[in-house]
Amino acid sequence: xxxxxxxxxxxxxxxxxLESACPGGRFRYIPYADVxxxxxxxxxxxxxxxxxxxxxxxxxxxxxHLNTAGADGYPEAMPERAILTNSSGAYGLAxxxxxxxxxxxxxxxxxxxxxxQKDCLWRDEGGVSxxxxxxxxxxxxxxxGGEFLRKCKALGAYTIGVRRTxxxxxxxxxxxxxxxAIDELLPRADVVALSLPSGPATNGLMDERRxxxxxxxxxxxxxxxxxxxxxxxxxxxxxxxxxxAALDVTDPEPxxxxxxxWHTPNAYIxxxxxxxxxxxxxxxxxxAIGAENLKRIVAGEPLxxxxxxxxxxxxxxxxx
Numbered sequence: 001x002x003x004x005x006x007x008x009x010x011x012x013x014x015x016x017x018l019e020s021a022c023p024g025g026r027f028r029y030i031p032y033a034d035v036x037x038x039x040x041x042x043x044x045x046x047x048x049x050x051x052x053x054x055x056x057x058x059x060x061x062x063x064x065h066l067n068t069a070g071a072d073g074y075p076e077a078m079p080e081r082a083i084l085t086n087s088s089g090a091y092g093l094a095x096x097x098x099x100x101x102x103x104x105x106x107x108x109x110x111x112x113x114x115x116x117q118k119d120c121l122w123r124d125e126g127g128v129s130x131x132x133x134x135x136x137x138x139x140x141x142x143x144x145g146g147e148f149l150r151k152c153k154a155l156g157a158y159t160i161g162v163r164r165t166x167x168x169x170x171x172x173x174x175x176x177x178x179x180x181a182i183d184e185l186l187p188r189a190d191v192v193a194l195s196l197p198s199g200p201a202t203n204g205l206m207d208e209r210r211x212x213x214x215x216x217x218x219x220x221x222x223x224x225x226x227x228x229x230x231x232x233x234x235x236x237x238x239x240x241x242x243x244x245a246a247l248d249v250t251d252p253e254p255x256x257x258x259x260x261x262w263h264t265p266n267a268y269i270x271x272x273x274x275x276x277x278x279x280x281x282x283x284x285x286x287x288a289i290g291a292e293n294l295k296r297i298v299a300g301e302p303l304x305x306x307x308x309x310x311x312x313x314x315x316x317x318x319x320x
Contacts, residue, residue: 001024001025002025002026002045003025003028003042003043004018004022004026004028004044004294005028005035005039005043005045005046005048005050006027006028006029006046006047006048006290007030007047007048007050007067008032008047008067008277008287009277009283010029010287014283014284014287015029017288018047018287018290018291018294021292021294021295022294022298025294028043032048032049032050032051035050035051036054037057040054040055041060043058044060044061045063045064045065045297046065047065047287047290047294048066048290049066050064052074052077055074055077055078058079058082059079061079061082062082062297063082063083063293064078064082064083065085065290065293065294065305066084066085066086066087067087067286067290068275069086069087069089069090069091069142069143069197070086070197071086071197072197075309083297083303083306084307085303086305086307087305088142089143089285089289089305090143090282090285090286090289091143091144091282092142092146093147093285094279094281094282095147095148095195095248095274095275096147096148096151098223098270099144099193099221099223099246100151100152102221102246102268102270103131103191103219103221104131105246106246106268107128107129107130109125109128111268113125129217131152131156131157132157133157134157134158134191135157135158135188135189135190135191136149136158136159136160136189136190137160137162137185137192137193138159138173138195139179139182139192139193139194139195139205140162140193140194140196141162141163141170141173142195144223144224145161145193146161146170146172148195149173150172152191153173153174157191159174160173160175160176160177160189161175161176161177162176162177162178162179163176163178163179165178166178179201182210183210183213186213186214187213187214188215189214190215190217190218190219191218191219192218192219192220192221193221193222193223194220194221194224196224196228197224197225198224198227202224202225202227203228205228206228206229206230206233206234207233208230208233211233211234211237211243212237212242214242217242217243218243218244219243219245219246220234220243220244221245221247222245222246223248223274224249225249225251226251226252226253229251231250231252231261234261234264235261235264235267238265238266238267239264239265241265241266243266244267245266245267246268247268247269247270248272248273250269250272253272255269289304289305
């Protein structure tokens with residue numbers, strides 16, 4: 001009997017889908033906050049995140065399917081023979097809509113009007129800008145970055161994608177490049193959207209030099225990892241009024257109460273909540289990917305979203 005630990009907050013529909021993928025499996029549904037080391041050590045398959053330090057003695061583990069798209073710290077913690085997969089593909093809807101909402105709030109000055117409302121000020125905050133005819137640059141063209149670019153294209157933007165490796169250009173991108181072209185692209189863009197995992201190629205990508213390459217008044221959106229942006233440099237550049245920033249991730253996280261980014265002009269923050277389980281469809285998609293991988297691991301078939309430990313990205317092909 002296969003011991004399967006499930007940590008996301010699944011409902012009866014989700015349980016039925018998971019259990020149909022492995023009839024006869026022993027399923028244990030334990031919320032992340034309640035998981036104990038012995039729960040992890042007993043499992044052959046884990047669907048959902050668990051504390052990384054519990055993986056050290058998990059010698060029975062064959063598959064850990066993360067409920068997150070990012071795999072920060074998990075590859076290094078995995079037992080030698082276990083496979084790590086992620087939920088890339090589950091978050092595009094939720095996070096791309098969050099990005100679009102933040103972008104519209106910045107462009108239409110809704111944040112300014114919210115501040116005015118709190119101060120009971122009936123005040124015109126002046127001109128605004130549009131997504132239509134804006135140049136939108138998406139650095140990261142996975143599920144999240146691609147869905148955001150698709151939405152911006154539908155609203156009339158000119159869209160440019162940047163990805164790690166060359167691939168055929170999708171219809172919703174007017175231009176497509178690899179990461180080495182970013183310095184030439186930043187001065188063209190009205191919007192720069194980052195949806196990148198943590199890793200050697202992305203940490204510190206937007207340093208002060210690159211932030212100052214951006215077009216004056218451009219909007220920087222970051223929903224990947226805060227480590228992609230030099231936070232001190234961002235505080236300086238936003239304070240000078242050169243760019244605006246809409247951030248769902250920061251470096252550090254959680255952002256300390258005394259950090260100057262909280263009070264930086266032209267910077268707007270949400271506390272890394274654009275994904276998670278707030279949109280019901282996200283959890284539906286996570287469970288669907290997890291159930292498919294459960295079915296595949298039992299059958300000895302290649303897995304979806306196997307994580308490449310050297311890059312933090314999913315591999316093009318899984319392995320069994």
